[in-house]
Amino acid sequence: MNKVEVFDPALCCPTGVCGPSVDPELTRMASAVFLLEKKGCNIIRYNLASEPAKFAENEVVNKVLHEEGPDALPMTLLNGEVVKQGTYPTNEQLSEWFGVAEEELKEKKANKSITLL
Structure with missing residues (x-):
């Protein structure tokens, strides 16, 4: 199975909503990683702000x-080799790397509306 590591810039949170x-x-990206993790895929994100040691320890990233x-x-x-820099991988790329359908990486929206009285 492939291993994907994503090294984020310094972020206050990985979701982008803070x-x-x-x-x-x-x-x-947060949604795709969450859904892949639920499927048992080997994907992890590191945040420079909270995990700087991971950036220093990884020779490829450090270089x-x-x-x-x-x-x-x-x-x-991807398996220890740089495949993307400056942007996040697309859902299409993630689906190829992990052998899942691209549609499985999209958060499903609720179809029901709520009426407040």
Whole structure:
């Protein structure tokens, strides 16, 4: 099974909903990671703000950051090799890497509306 590691820039939270405006890309990524984890996929995210040691310990990430700086983040490693820099992987890429249907990585919206009286 593939192993995916996502190295985030310094974030206050991985969902993108804690700042003054919602970042839809962070929300998409958080949702996709959550759904993949539920399926037992080997995917993990590291946040520079709360887990700087993970960035320093990983030789590949450390080298890229020293050469290219923080603009290389977010950075995604697939089985230890850099496959994305500066942007998050798409749901299509994640589905290919883990052999799941892309539709399975989209959060399902509730179909029922609630009427308040």
